[in-house]
Amino acid sequence: MPYRLITLGSVLVALLSLTLWATEKHTGHNPNMNHGGMSGDHALPQEGGQAAFSALIEIVAMLEQDAETDWEKVDIDGLRAHLLDMNHMMLNTEATSTVTEGGQVQFDIQGNAASIASIHRMVPAHASYIEQSRGWEIAHELQDMGATLTIKANEEAPISQLKALGFYGFMSLDSHHQAHHIQMAKGHSH
Numbered sequence: 001m002p003y004r005l006i007t008l009g010s011v012l013v014a015l016l017s018l019t020l021w022a023t024e025k026h027t028g029h030n031p032n033m034n035h036g037g038m039s040g041d042h043a044l045p046q047e048g049g050q051a052a053f054s055a056l057i058e059i060v061a062m063l064e065q066d067a068e069t070d071w072e073k074v075d076i077d078g079l080r081a082h083l084l085d086m087n088h089m090m091l092n093t094e095a096t097s098t099v100t101e102g103g104q105v106q107f108d109i110q111g112n113a114a115s116i117a118s119i120h121r122m123v124p125a126h127a128s129y130i131e132q133s134r135g136w137e138i139a140h141e142l143q144d145m146g147a148t149l150t151i152k153a154n155e156e157a158p159i160s161q162l163k164a165l166g167f168y169g170f171m172s173l174d175s176h177h178q179a180h181h182i183q184m185a186k187g188h189s190h
Contacts (some may be wrong), residue, residue, distance in 0.1 A: 052083040059185045073187030082184055085118035093119060093146065095167035103152060105159055107167040110146035123147045126171055133174050134158075 059079060063069045092115035098106045111119050120142050127149055131138040137152040149167070153159050162170060 052080065052087065055083055055181060056080065059182060062182060063185060069186070074185060075187040076185060078187070079181055079184045082181070085122055088115040088118035089122050089171070090168065097163055097166050099159060099163055100150075103155075103159055105151045105153070105162040107149040107151075107170065108146070109149065109167055116144075116146060119146050122171070123149055130170070130173055 056076065056079065060076070063074060088111070089109075093109055093111040095107055095109045098108070100106055109119055109123065124140050124142070124147075127138045127140045130136065134153075136158070139150045141148045149170075151162060151170075153162065165173075
């Protein structure tokens with residue numbers, strides 16, 4: 001019994017020592033921390049540490065630099081909700097691709113309880129944008145567990161490209177997300 005107490009005591013002392021050492025080595029967040037920059041020749045990292053947070057950092061900086069920003073309309077919470085939708089759709093869904101007769105590519109997207117609403121918001125909006133920008137015929141059908149997206153590109157090359165890209169690559173086409181995000185932050189659309 002005394003041996004167990006000595007062992008337990010030694011483990012606790014070791015854990016406490018390790019915790020104190022780690023706290024000393026890691027500056028973490030404390031009231032005296034300087035977030036404004038570093039002295040000397042040290043540069044700050046460019047990433048904010050997490051993709052959605054980094055996007056918000058970038059957007060807020062752009063809004064602050066724009067003298068025409070209408071702060072009464074700014075909607076950072078709306079942009080955050082959209083970034084959460086993007087996260088759910090990219091990480092909490094499954095998608096399959098099928099090339100159908102007549103030169104169509106069909107994506108069947110299914111999600112879990114957290115991602116279904118995100119699929120329902122993002123798939124129609126993105127399909128509409130790509131239909132306009134690429135001239136493809138795109139139909140979508142929302143379902144209880146996700147959505148089906150059917151694309152008729154009328155050319156062999158885009159069909160091969162879409163098959164290779166799959167649904168997630170399709171969602172990344174035409175890099176319109178950045179412009180959409182600044183517009184959302186300004187309160188113009190969602």
